[in-house]
Amino acid sequence: MKSYVFPGNIREDILAIGNCQIPYMRTKEFSGINLESEALLLDFIGSPKGNVIIYTGSGTGAMDAIVSNYVKTKKKAFVIDGGTFGHRWYALCEYYQVESYDYKVSFAKDIDYIDLENVLCREKPDVLLCQHHETSSGQKFDLEKISKLCKKYNISLVVDAISSFLAEELDMETLEIDICLTSTQKGLNIPPGLSIIFISPKLKGYSFAHLGYYFDFEENLSNMKRGQTPYSPATSIFLQLHKRLLQIRKDGGVRNVINKVKERALYFRQLCMENNWNIPAECPSYAITGFYVNRNSDKIFRALIEEKDIFIMPGSVPGFFRVSHMGEQSLEDLLELALAIKEIESR
Structure with a gap:
């Protein structure tokens, strides 16, 4: 998972x-x-x-x-x-x-x-x-x-x-x-x-x-x-x-933890840009990335769970999802996530 x-x-x-x-x-x-x-x-x-x-x-x-x-x-x-x-x-x-x-x-x-x-x-x-x-x-x-x-x-x-x-x-x-x-x-x-x-x-x-x-x-x-x-x-x-x-x-204290979260957030936001997923927050926190997908938003949440065993957070508005950058997470994981979302979005 x-x-x-x-x-x-x-x-x-x-x-x-x-x-x-x-x-x-x-x-x-x-x-x-x-x-x-x-x-x-x-x-x-x-x-x-x-x-x-x-x-x-x-x-x-x-x-x-x-x-x-x-x-x-x-x-x-x-x-x-x-x-x-x-x-x-x-x-x-x-x-x-x-x-x-x-x-x-x-x-x-x-x-x-x-x-x-x-x-x-x-x-x-x-x-x-x-x-x-x-x-x-x-x-x-x-x-x-x-x-x-x-x-x-x-x-x-x-x-x-x-x-x-x-x-x-x-x-x-x-x-x-x-x-x-x-x-x-x-x-x-x-x-x-x-x-x-x-x-x-x-x-x-x-x-x-x-x-x-x-x-x-x-x-x-x-x-x-x-x-x-x-x-x-x-x-x-x-x-x-x-x-x-x-x-x-x-492991280096608070500064090290924050730096890792920041690195993941910036990397995933670059992936969002490449996939034309809009990030609405005017000043986004590194904690999460909230973004809009363009198609099939009603399918993405359940398809990720049922087909990929991946969990992301839906938002309170249509087409809006949130991805946390805390926890055990690598840049490779985030690339895999973006590819999975893109594949479902493109169906």
Whole structure:
């Protein structure tokens, strides 16, 4: 099987952990593993003095936790709504009855940053929620520009880096991000099941809200001090996370991972150009390539699975597909994928 989704193909030594007997988690050994994972995660995202919460749950669970614990303490939220996942921030604010402004950005378009500043001045929010990379379209937003505006107007910055972590440059401290999140099945390229929240040291001692039992920030932060979770974790995935973080450190660190993702993305985009497949994102992330095919779009997804044992991601609009550049993937694999898509498209 060849997988160009999330996660992509996973290293065999990581998969092997999932086939092992599961150790008991309330031990000093498991605590030590989690504390080392926390330190590595904070180092990789550029916030060595921050804190980490690791939930057994998807990325949306972490978004829910951020809104219910943190955003709920604010008077007004500002949501950059550039697609499916940007809109999810707005839906969560509505669910928790947080006053919020839904700033819509067209599909695969970049933000008009001059207009953004004008609207921020008018709306006067005290927290801004955005994606670094809107996974539904492939569009990457400019966090440096967003961060400068947040600093200028004293707005707390919360960033969903679920699909940009380990695919794009991201330094939480430099960008003065207060809370950031990711999940295990994207850049970390291990099985889905864990979501990770990074909390800036600026928020140490912050009075979070308490609107959810399982996702309560203070309860989870208190337990993480001893390397534990308050409730039963997905133990095997915690072990896979630890091993993957050690591999990243051993194999040259974050820079090396990002460079590999970038190389694959640029190569596949060249193949897209050669096949006249349009890439709509104005500023595409290296994490994925979203592209339009010209013919037989209704056949490509199923034919790749049934005939080639290949998985890619369909998009929310006709003829649009997405290919991840994370995971175990070679340039030869990408050429094979492009040839397979071209062959089905040409029938």
